[in-house]
Each structure stands twice: as C-alpha cells, then as structure tokens.
Amino acid sequence: MTDLRYGELEQELRGTVREMLSAQSPPEQVLARCEGGDPYDPKLWRTLAAEMGLAGLAVPERYGGGGAGWREAAVVLEELGRAVAPVPYLGSAVVATAVLRAVDDRALLTDLAAGAATAALAAPFATAPGPPTDPTVRAAGDNLTGTVRGVADALHADVLLVPTGDGLFAVPADTPGVGRHPLVTLDLTRPLCDLSLAAAPGWRLAAGPESARAVAAGLTAGAALLASEQLGVAEWCLDTTVEYVRTRYQFARPVGSFQALKHRLADLWVEIAQARAVARHAAGCLATGDPDTPVATALAQAFCAPVAVHAAEECVQLHGGIGFTWEHPAHLYLKRAKSGAIGFGTADRHRATLATLVDLPG
Amino acid sequence: MVAIPPPPPPRPADRPGPPIDPARVRQLVEQFLAGHDPAALAPREFLRARFDAGLAWVHYPVGLGGLAASRALQPVVDASFAAAGAPDNEPRRIGIGLGMAAPTIRAHGTDEQRRRFLRPLWTGEEIWCQLFSEPGAGSDLAALATRAVPDGDDWVVTGQKVWTSIAHQARWGLLLARTDPDLPKHQGLTYFICDLTAPGVEVRPLRQLTGEAEFNEVFLTGVRIPDRHRLGAVGQGWQVARTTLMNERVAIGGGAQPREGGLIGVLAQTWRERPELRTTGLHDAVLRLWVRAEAARLTAERLRQQLAAGEPGPEGSAAKLTFAQLNQEISSLELELVGADGLQYDDWRLRRPVLVDFAGRTPGYRYLRAKGNSIEGGTSEILRNIIADRVLGLPSEPRVDTDRPWKDLPR
Incomplete structure (x- = not known):
C-alpha cells in the first residue's frame, strides 16, 4: 500500500514553497498580472525552477535533477494550486519531464532540471490519458506541419514536444514556422495557446510505440x-x-x-x-x-x-x-x-x- | 536544605513506545507459544495467559495486558497468534468493551478498577454495553434524566436507557447518570460502571424498522451501585463520557480494508453477475459510488497510517459520516438495480442478532439497516457540528441551555 502521509522532508518543502509564494506571488498580485494581459511570472518561475531547484525534482540526479520524485513534485503542486501561481510547473516540470524521462533525453532533461529551459507537450490541455488519438501534426522528414489547439504552458515554453504520426519530435519554440496564438481563456492563471506549425524544423525523440x-x-x-x-x-x-x-x-x-x-x-x-x-x-x-x-x-x-x-x-x-x-x-x-x-x-x-x-x- | 524529589517517571502510557520492533514482538509471541500450547489449553485460559504476558493490546501499559509499545505492532502480534492457530477474543463480539469501555477505564479508572475490569473485558469473559442515550436525550446526551442518588457507600439509580446494544448479554454497562440537577446540565453528571445482573435492572428488546431487535431498552429501578464502581470524580461524568464517545467515533479497525471491501463490493458483484439489469443511468450511478467508496477507503487507510505512526489526524470524525452516506446511497441503488427482486424482503420476524450482517441478507435489509448508520453513535448532523466547531473552529450557535440549572430546562 502506498504511503499516504507526508514525510518530514515533504513538509519542509511545503513550508519553503508556501513562504516564497506568499512573499512573491500573493493572490492580489496574480490578479494584477492577469489584468495586464499575460499572467506568466518569469521572476517567480526563475526563483522556483533555478534558485530553489524545484523544476528538476522528478529529473534523475545523473541529469542534474533533484532525484526526488513525483511525491515531492505533488507537494509543490499543492502549494502552486493554493496560490493559483501562474507558472508552467505542471506543463514543464511534470508533463514534459515525464515524456522526456520516458525517452531518456539527457540534453533536454538537463536543461529542464537546471531551470534553463521549459518544455510543453503539444497536446490539447483537455486530452485524457488513454488510447492515442490521431495526431493533428504530420512530419515530412524533420519538418512538422499542423495545428494543435488549446495547449497549456506552451506560450513561454522553449521547447515543444510534438506527437506526430511519425513519432515524437522536439521543436524549438522560437523556430521560424512555429506560431503561438494566445487564447482568451476561462482560467486567467493558466494561459493556453493554439500552435500552428508550418514546416517547422525539429528532431525526432522517439518513433512508433515508444x-x-x-x-x-x-x-x-x-x-x-x-x-x-x-x-x-x-x-x-x-x-x-x-x-x-x-x-x-x-x-x-x-x-x-x-x-x-x-x-x-x-x-x-x-x-x-x-x-x-x-x-x-x-x-x-x-x-x-x-x-x-x-x-x-x-x-x-x-x-x-x-x-x-x-x-x-x-x-x-x-x-x-x-x-x-x-x-x-x-x-x-x-x-x-x-x-x-x-x-x-x-x-x-x-x-x-x-x-x-x-x-x-x- | 530541602531535598527536592525527582519528578515521578511518566506513566508508561504517556511515554513513546520503547524500542520494541516487529522482530522483537514476534519473538515474544514465539516464546509465549512455546509455553502455552493453544491446542492444549482451553481458549479462556490461553487468552488470560496472553493478557498476563502483555500480548493482548501491546500499546497498553505493562501489567494491563500490554507492553507500552507502539500501537502499530498490534497487527504483527495478532497475525502471529492467528498463524499459530491460537483462539482470539472474537473482537467483533466485544466491540463496545474493546473500543469504548477499555479506553475509558484506562484513562479515568483507578488502578483497582483497571486491574478488576480490563482482563475479563479483553478475554471476552465479560461483555460490556453502553447506557448513555435516553428517550429524552439523544443528540443532546448531556440533558439525560437518569438519577443517581447517594445512599451510604452506594448510589441508587433510577431511569430509562435506550438503544443499548447487547445489553441482553452484557455483564457491565457504562452508565452516565445525573447526580446534581441543580447544576447546569454538563456539570451535574457522574459516570458509573453498572452491574447488569443487579436487582432493579430490566432489559427489554427494542424492535427496529428492519423487524429485528439488535438493541434494547434498559429500565433501572432503584439499582444500587457501589461507590467503588464510580469512574472519575462526582460531577466529572461529561468529561469521562467524552473519552468514550471519541473512541466510539474513531472506529478504525486494525488492518487495511481491501478495495471493494464494504457494501460497494456487494453492488459491484451484482453489477458484474447480472448484465441484464444494466442501464446507462445506473452505470453512471454505480461508477460515481465506486469512486466515492474508493476515496473513502483510501482516507480510512491514510488515517490508519497516521495512527500507526503516532500522528492521529482529525479525519477520524469524518469517517463515520462518510460511511453512513455511502452505505445509504449504495444500498438504495442496489435495491433499484435488482428491480423486481427488490420488492421482496427476507424476514420480518423479531430476531436478536448480535452482529449486523449487512452482506448476508437481502438488498431490502441493507437499505433499511443503513438508515441507522447516520443516527447510531452520533447523528450525521451532530458529526457535522463537531467538525465545524472543533476542526474548522467555527463559532458555536448561540445556546440557551449551558448555563442554567438542568432542572429548569424545558423538556
């Protein structure tokens, strides 16, 4: 049976994160950011990811990560939820990290763990885990074309992880051919965007069933x-x-x-x-x-x-x-x-x- | 100079468990079994010896059936005895004794009371019941009217108690009675241990809406209780009763409950075995209840883990509330699921079951019996008040009954 309690270290982690968030990102400030049009708080992300080293909690130690795991990342998410903090932790430190762990991509995991980059899985936020759906992006060689609607945590991501009918690709988000169109979202604190790829160059991370x-x-x-x-x-x-x-x-x-x-x-x-x-x-x-x-x-x-x-x-x-x-x-x-x-x-x-x-x- | 005596050593019960680990308790059980062959000894003799060896409830103090060890070791001990084919004390049969009387006697009893009562309680030689509720004092227990009047070294008790499980088999009752009607209601109560075989005690079955009688009414007419059977000080009855009630509500068993362990398992089984009953709407309802039942199971498991680690959380007060709701909704859905079969009932005769057998009877019985789950042992409404007041710290409702003498309260 799973241990359902919080360990001592997890409680300490919670305390540190809560203290930082209440100082740097109280709800009034989050609201003010939302009113400004883009809630993303790069300074807050830098503190969380690079200075506190929390983006790499679930990244293996050999890639510079915390070598802790999902339980600890879950504690960070509890606190981020409590603060409705506008940072791409779920998209980058959880979803993209899990994808990259599955394909064991040393370079990207190292960047993510260091807080040097963020990544986003190019899938609609509403996608449930389960049997794969038909990809809306196709690959011609290493050039990707197609659209993905309603992607979370992608607007400020450095790398997009794009599923295609021809495998999973990494695409630098600032590459020519990548369009990111911000949506007016119901949730003011988790920005979504539509992605459009027009022969955007990337590289393959995995093929077929992998x-x-x-x-x-x-x-x-x-x-x-x-x-x-x-x-x-x-x-x-x-x-x-x-x-x-x-x-x-x-x-x-x-x-x-x-x-x-x-x-x-x-x-x-x-x-x-x-x-x-x-x-x-x-x-x-x-x-x-x-x-x-x-x-x-x-x-x-x-x-x-x-x-x-x-x-x-x-x-x-x-x-x-x-x-x-x-x-x-x-x-x-x-x-x-x-x-x-x-x-x-x-x-x-x-x-x-x-x-x-x-x-x-x- | 006056020598200052060292502070008394803490009672074993207050001390964190000594370094007794699972390997050590297994060894103690083995040593005990080497000297006490369960196949050769009468069950009662075996259980008495097990108590005397401190292997009854290991978190209890040394000398009272325990080792002052961590409560988390109890499942290890129980499993070791079970593996050796040893008789147990049929814990379900003596639930009120184990779950309510024992912690109350342990916390508030004199040394003499602990020595007299705990051993036969644990071995099951003496059954206990609870004489709290009255026809005029249900949720408002502190308003109770049963009177205890001092007379020499005795108290003379007169009144009526109700909803008393297994009073018809019990030797002892946990009795809450009014000793001073001139005080406000919480202050005039005293707690006693009542001998159910004493003259003036009459036990009558109380038939419930399921047709059977799990419970009793107990009429007390001039019952004499010796003062040495008073538990706690005169006027302290409410404080003592709170220990009993806390333990009633934290009814968390020893082991982990498996998935689909409760009534949801019965419903799921029927769903799997009878595809002809399935409809879209019922499917959704079954899945919703399955999710809630599994969440409740994990919550109970989390509480169990916290208790085992010596860090009890307030979630205990929620467990009963949740299971009452779930049992009612699940049994209600099951009755609809079986359709025409749900129009029948198995047996309306007045029977006297000792244990509630949810699984062994028909859906109709489960539906009706579950109605009691949100009433017995504290109504769901009272439990919500407790959570709101004590866990969330919300302000109390304004009250008119706490500062006036009990005798002046409307009733």
Whole structure:
C-alpha cells in the first residue's frame, strides 16, 4: 500500500514553497498580472525552477535533477494550486519531464532540471490519458506541419514536444514556422495557446510505440498530479471561506455560527480530506511505478477535480457579494478549478476509464 | 536544605513506545507459544495467559495486558497468534468493551478498577454495553434524566436507557447518570460502571424498522451501585463520557480494508453477475459510488497510517459520516438495480442478532439497516457540528441551555 502521509522532508518543502509564494506571488498580485494581459511570472518561475531547484525534482540526479520524485513534485503542486501561481510547473516540470524521462533525453532533461529551459507537450490541455488519438501534426522528414489547439504552458515554453504520426519530435519554440496564438481563456492563471506549425524544423525523440508510450506517460503524470494542484486550490478555498465566515457579521452574529453554513463547510472539509488521500495515492503510485497507477490516476481525476470545483463554488457563494466581485481573488480559484476539471479529461471520462479498469462494464 | 524529589517517571502510557520492533514482538509471541500450547489449553485460559504476558493490546501499559509499545505492532502480534492457530477474543463480539469501555477505564479508572475490569473485558469473559442515550436525550446526551442518588457507600439509580446494544448479554454497562440537577446540565453528571445482573435492572428488546431487535431498552429501578464502581470524580461524568464517545467515533479497525471491501463490493458483484439489469443511468450511478467508496477507503487507510505512526489526524470524525452516506446511497441503488427482486424482503420476524450482517441478507435489509448508520453513535448532523466547531473552529450557535440549572430546562 502506498504511503499516504507526508514525510518530514515533504513538509519542509511545503513550508519553503508556501513562504516564497506568499512573499512573491500573493493572490492580489496574480490578479494584477492577469489584468495586464499575460499572467506568466518569469521572476517567480526563475526563483522556483533555478534558485530553489524545484523544476528538476522528478529529473534523475545523473541529469542534474533533484532525484526526488513525483511525491515531492505533488507537494509543490499543492502549494502552486493554493496560490493559483501562474507558472508552467505542471506543463514543464511534470508533463514534459515525464515524456522526456520516458525517452531518456539527457540534453533536454538537463536543461529542464537546471531551470534553463521549459518544455510543453503539444497536446490539447483537455486530452485524457488513454488510447492515442490521431495526431493533428504530420512530419515530412524533420519538418512538422499542423495545428494543435488549446495547449497549456506552451506560450513561454522553449521547447515543444510534438506527437506526430511519425513519432515524437522536439521543436524549438522560437523556430521560424512555429506560431503561438494566445487564447482568451476561462482560467486567467493558466494561459493556453493554439500552435500552428508550418514546416517547422525539429528532431525526432522517439518513433512508433515508444513515442505513444512517452506521450501516455506525460498525460498520466499530468492527470495524476493535477489532483494535487486541485487539492491545493480546494484547501485555499476552504481556509479562506472559514476565515471569512468567522469574521463576517450579519444578524449580530458571525455568519459562520449558523448551522446552515457550518454543515456545508464540514461536508467540504470531509471531501477535501478524502481528496488528500486520493491525490497522495496517485502521486505515490506514479512515484513507484505501481501497477495500480492507471486506476489511481483515473480515480484522482474523477474525485479531486469535482472537489476543487465544489470548494471554489462554495467559496464564491459563502463570501456573498464580495465573492462575486472581480476584486476578490475567489474567481481566480473558481476559474482554475473549473478549467482543471476539463484538463486531462473530465471526471466522466475518467469514470469511463475506471469502468474498464475495474471491470464494471456498461 | 530541602531535598527536592525527582519528578515521578511518566506513566508508561504517556511515554513513546520503547524500542520494541516487529522482530522483537514476534519473538515474544514465539516464546509465549512455546509455553502455552493453544491446542492444549482451553481458549479462556490461553487468552488470560496472553493478557498476563502483555500480548493482548501491546500499546497498553505493562501489567494491563500490554507492553507500552507502539500501537502499530498490534497487527504483527495478532497475525502471529492467528498463524499459530491460537483462539482470539472474537473482537467483533466485544466491540463496545474493546473500543469504548477499555479506553475509558484506562484513562479515568483507578488502578483497582483497571486491574478488576480490563482482563475479563479483553478475554471476552465479560461483555460490556453502553447506557448513555435516553428517550429524552439523544443528540443532546448531556440533558439525560437518569438519577443517581447517594445512599451510604452506594448510589441508587433510577431511569430509562435506550438503544443499548447487547445489553441482553452484557455483564457491565457504562452508565452516565445525573447526580446534581441543580447544576447546569454538563456539570451535574457522574459516570458509573453498572452491574447488569443487579436487582432493579430490566432489559427489554427494542424492535427496529428492519423487524429485528439488535438493541434494547434498559429500565433501572432503584439499582444500587457501589461507590467503588464510580469512574472519575462526582460531577466529572461529561468529561469521562467524552473519552468514550471519541473512541466510539474513531472506529478504525486494525488492518487495511481491501478495495471493494464494504457494501460497494456487494453492488459491484451484482453489477458484474447480472448484465441484464444494466442501464446507462445506473452505470453512471454505480461508477460515481465506486469512486466515492474508493476515496473513502483510501482516507480510512491514510488515517490508519497516521495512527500507526503516532500522528492521529482529525479525519477520524469524518469517517463515520462518510460511511453512513455511502452505505445509504449504495444500498438504495442496489435495491433499484435488482428491480423486481427488490420488492421482496427476507424476514420480518423479531430476531436478536448480535452482529449486523449487512452482506448476508437481502438488498431490502441493507437499505433499511443503513438508515441507522447516520443516527447510531452520533447523528450525521451532530458529526457535522463537531467538525465545524472543533476542526474548522467555527463559532458555536448561540445556546440557551449551558448555563442554567438542568432542572429548569424545558423538556
């Protein structure tokens, strides 16, 4: 059975990351960045990736990585979710890293671990792990042509990892022939873009089944660890709401003393406690290559995504009027939670996956 | 100069476990088995000796059936005895004793009480029940009206208790009674150990909506309880009762629960075996419940791991709430899934089961019995209050009942 607790080092890591984020990226600042049009915070990423060395947590030590693993990366994601931090950790340090680990690409993993570059898998953010879909990019030799819609963490990436019918390619993002078209997104803090490739030159990382395996590894890692980000989102929403209803007075009482609210928050706390166990299980399975990983991953997305949405919706509702304003950061969490519930496949898709995996056919 | 005496050594129970590791407890079990052949000894003799060797509940103090070791070693001990074919104390049969009476006596009992009660409790020679709830005091337990009046070295108790599991087999009851009606309700209570064989105790079956009677009503009429069977100080009953109730709610078993271990397994099995029952809507509902049941299982497992590592979390208060909801929704869905078969029931006769047998009966029984899960041992509404107040730190509802004398409260 997976260890579902947090180890001492993981708790220390959490403390360090939380402290840095509250100093460098409080929610008001994230909102101000979103208003500026591009939320990406290069300085924050530099601190996280290069100075704290967290981009390489899941990169093997021989490539300059932390040699830690997915459990630790999951703890970082919890904190990034709690701060709705606009950095490409999930896309680069998790998904692209898992893809590159699967093809054992020394050069790119070394760059990623050092924080010298970020990479993104050129797949729509809504792609669920599972049987490969027809690639929308074709390769002629080493030149790639096609479009990929709604890609996360690609707008500022240095390298794109592009699945084609002819294998998996790496394409430098600033190459002529690569177009990145930012989208107006529901989630203000996780930018998406459409990619268009017009005979963009790249190099092949893997061919045939190895390519499909690498893409699947990336999507599985993304779906499994997105659950930890969702846990962090849900925790912020609960903590912030509890704090608010304790201090908000109506009818000469703190509104948090009304049983109608207390019971809703108690139920939410129970759900979040469960999401924590589920997310830890997914991260633990991924870390050890447990054969239960596909079930743990589908479970994580089927369970944690709706919990984050529920937490964010309760946060908005129980804040009353202030919760519906642009000024209050609750909406950043609502948008992150609802978009995340579509990212790597909806809960329904993951329940369908479970139906197959655990023999509950329709 | 006055010699300052050194501080007393901490009680074994307060000390972190000494360095007893799994290898060491296995060795202790082996040594014990070498001197006590389970095949040759009567089960009762064997269990008494096991208790005396400190191998009953290893986290208990030395001399009271334990080794003051880590609780995490208990599964190792139990597995070693099971592997040797040794008799166990049928823990499911004596759940109230093990889960509620023992921790309460351990925490609040005198040395004499601990020595008198814990051994036969653990061996199963003496069954325990809980005399808390009353017809007029359910969720509001502290409002209870059963009176205990001092008379010489005894207390004389009169009142009615209800929802008492296995009172008809029990030797002892954990009794909460009012000793001072002039005080506010929480302050006038005292905790006793009540002999169910004493004159004036009458136990009657209480038939429930499933048709059977797992529970009893217990009528106490002038029952004499010696003062040496008082647990904790006079007026401290509520504090002592909280120990009992905390342990009632943290009902986490020793081992890890397998996937599909609960009612969800019954539903999943029916789904697999009877494809003719499947519809699209039911499929989605089954999958949603499977996901929630698996999440609940992992949450219980996480809590188990935390307890084993000596870092209990507040998640225990949520476990019962979750399982009540799941049991009700799963059994409700199962009844719809089986369709026409769900119109039948197996047996309405008044029976007296000792254990709740969810799996062994029909979907109709499961549906009805699960209704009790959100009422027994603290309603789901009270559990939500507890989480909101104690875990989330939300402000209490304004109350009118805590500062007035109990006798002046409306009821």
